[in-house]
Amino acid sequence: MSLGCDLSVLEELTSNAKQIQDDVLTKILKANTNTEYLSRFLEGSSEKELFKKNVPVVSYEDVKPYIDRVANGEPSDILSGKPITAFFRSTGTSSGEKKIFPANDNFEDILLGLALSSLVMSKHVDGYKQGKVMIFKFIQPISTTPCGLPLAPSITIIMKSKCYRSPGKRSTTPDEIIMCTDPKQSMYCQLLCGLVQRDEVVSVGALFASVLVQIIRFLEKYWKELCSNIRSGHVSDWITDHCCRDSVSTILGEPNPELADLIENECGQESWQGIVSRLWPKTKCVETIVTGIMAQYIPALEFYSDKLPIVSSIYGSSETFFGLNVNPLCKPQHVSYTFLPNMSYFEFIHVDADGEATGEIVDLVDVKSGGYYEPLVTNYSGLYRCRVGDVLHVTGFYNNAPQFRFVRRKNTVLSIFVESTTEEDVLKALDRATVVLESSDLMLTGFTCFGDVSTVPGHYVFYLELKAKVNNDTNVLLLDEKVLVEYCCVMEESLSSFYRSLRRKDGPIGPLEVRVVQQGTFDSLMEFFVSRGASITQYKTPICINSVEASRVLEDKVLARFFSDKSPTI
Incomplete structure (x- = not known):
């Protein structure tokens, strides 16, 4: 499809989602069935049923050895029937580790998705055009893999490509x-x-x-x-x-x-x-x-x-471009992304609200409204049935293409004892505690957390960067201990019932701690990650700090510490 498109392209893609998905999978399998990776499972066949029966669901760690072999100079046909011409590097700030993903040199589908997003904006925002x-x-500067192929964040590679x-x-x-x-x-x-x-x-x-x-x-x-x-x-x-x-x-x-x-x-x-x-x-x-x-x-x-x-106009990752928001002026909490069926072949594992698999794997058009799913990606450049690690909630359909609300990353963010505190749990607690800050005209401009097991019992620690809504003459941040202690208590009351039961007096989890850091600390944290190869454009403040060096950046700028002063209700 040409990038000189109009919104009829969006209607066509979403109306014919099932056929386009089948065509995408057929095209991928015909091009890649004889690769070393797929040939073990398909023996030259490009049948959808055999693909679903024989090709395993994998995580990045499962395919990393194959990716590394190509990056080190072995032939592309280990993974891809078309030449692998570059590698996308993830920032590593979400998962705690940088990943590299193979890419071919045709980014027309991604650019089409971006063009459609711009057209949707023009439709809904007066004067946008x-x-x-x-x-x-x-x-970022483009580095190279050991065999000399370009290695950089996806935006850098795409903007430097002939398609851009x-x-x-x-x-x-x-x-x-x-x-x-x-x-x-x-x-x-x-x-x-x-x-x-x-x-x-x-x-x-x-x-x-x-x-x-x-x-x-x-x-x-x-x-x-x-x-x-x-x-x-x-x-x-x-x-x-x-x-x-x-x-x-x-x-x-x-x-x-x-x-x-x-x-x-x-x-x-x-x-x-x-x-x-x-x-x-x-x-x-x-x-x-x-x-x-x-x-x-x-x-x-x-x-x-x-x-x-x-x-929030688009949803994508280093693995693939997923889709776009066709109702761009909706409230942030109502954002859903309509998946574009031409981007990759998408499958979904049905999960419960905690992200645990509960059912069979279904195709894009077979997800159910109200259901929670983890997506699997099969793309043109060497990923097959690869878990992305996101939990999505189906909010409806646009024509025949499902719309998903991003819920959270699948992995647990915090755990001190046997509890599992997710990204969604943390964000809900922060949201509820915001009312406490607003009472003293403060606003949150950055946060991260970690589980401190150096104390007995271990406890949750949140680094907060705060800013006064009105500047004072000295630009000194005035901190009210009563307000910040109350903030800690509200945070704890907002976490799961299981966490609260473990936080009882003399329990295995200690009082939640807030460490307020100097203004500009999270700029320094970003600079730390960028100096180690993260992309500013794609930078996401890590919700949980796992790096000792990154922790030092924060610890050096701590202004004050506050603790919850009472056990939460059970």
């Missing part, structure tokens, strides 16, 4: 700036371009909410310097990337003291509430993913944007 989008993107179509004048940022691999220079220049074109911006965003919040904090740090650049018509000397300097200088143009004064007036106010709407007055929405762990950033984004609609 007429204005410019300020969507922050970052790429530049948004051109639809974006406030020229490609030359996005292609800069210095994240600080790139972020500064993207902000400068966006400020100069403020009256044309209709959408502000980044792939993940955590990145967008950090960009706003970067703006808080550099707004005076950005205004100086606009006032003088010259970019700062520390921007040394020649492509960045040339591109920014073209957009910056002549000195503009009037614009500099306007931005200074907005940024210099005692509160940054609504700063996005104030700096970019024609903005219709904020485009960033706030499902799953990213939900923690909704209050901060609502504060900074004066409650503009927050749009």
Whole structure:
């Protein structure tokens, strides 16, 4: 299908979901049935029934040895009938480890999915097509596998591919700036371009909410310097990337003291509430993913944007592009993604609310509304019936294609004794405790946690970065012990009944602890992960810290510690 499509393509794909899925599987099997991996199970057959009967359901760890062999120089046909031309590298911040996934050189389907998402936005957001989008993107230097194949996050590989179509004048940022691999220079220049074109911006965003919040904090740090650049018509000397300097200088143009004064007036106010709407007055929405762990950033984004609609437009991973949100202006808690049947062959394991398998494996069109499932992916480049590790909830259908709400990652986040506290459990507890913070005009701008078993009994520890909604003259964060202790108690009351039973007096789990860290700590945490190969564009603050070095980044910036002072009710 051509990328020069209209929304009739979406109707066609979703109406013919079953046939397209069957065709996708047939195409994949015919191309790959003689690979070393599949030939053991199919013996040259491309029959769907034999595939479902003989090919095992696997995790990444099961196929990693095959992927590593190709990365080390063995032939692509170990896994893929078509040449493997690159490897996508995951950030490793969700699962705690970096993974690499084989990729072929045709990304037309992914780009089609992105194009359809943009068309859906144009349909639902008045004026979206007429204005410019300020969507922050970052790429990384491309490294290589031992055999010399490119290795980088998927966005970097795709943007460097021959398939990539530049948004051109639809974006406030020229490609030359996005292609800069210095994240600080790139972020500064993207902000400068966006400020100069403020009256044309209709959408502000980044792939993940955590990145967008950090960009706003970067703006808080550099707004005076950005205004100086606009006032003088010259970019700062520390921007040394020649492509960045040339591109920014073209957009910056002549000195503009009037614009500099306007931005200074907005940024210099005692509160940054609504700063996005104030700096970019024609903005219709904020485009960033706030499902799953990213939900923690909704209050901060609502504060900074004066409650503009927050749009979670797409659902994808390093394994595949899954689908898009066909109702982009819905509330964040109601976001569902319509799966596109041409992306990969999708199967689903029925699971209970805890993520445990309870039933048979079904095809995309055979999932049931209201059911919980874990997806399996069979793609064109060498993954077959591979578990993704997400738990999804079917909310309905768009034509014949199911719509899924992202519930959480499947793995347990915290466990001290024999309890299993999930990502969803943690996010619910944080959400309920938010009311306590709001009573003292504080907002949460970053969190992570870990199970501390160095104490007896072990206990849950939450690192919180907090920000006052109104700046005081000293910029010192005033912490009320009573408020933070109450926060700990509400968190515990919101966790599972099993956790609460283990938290009884003299029980095997100790009082929950909150460690408040300095402002900017989670920027430092992101810099730590980026320095170790994570992509800023795809960066997700880890919900649980497993790295000793990452823990040191947090511990060095702890301002105060608070504990729950009573056992939760059972």
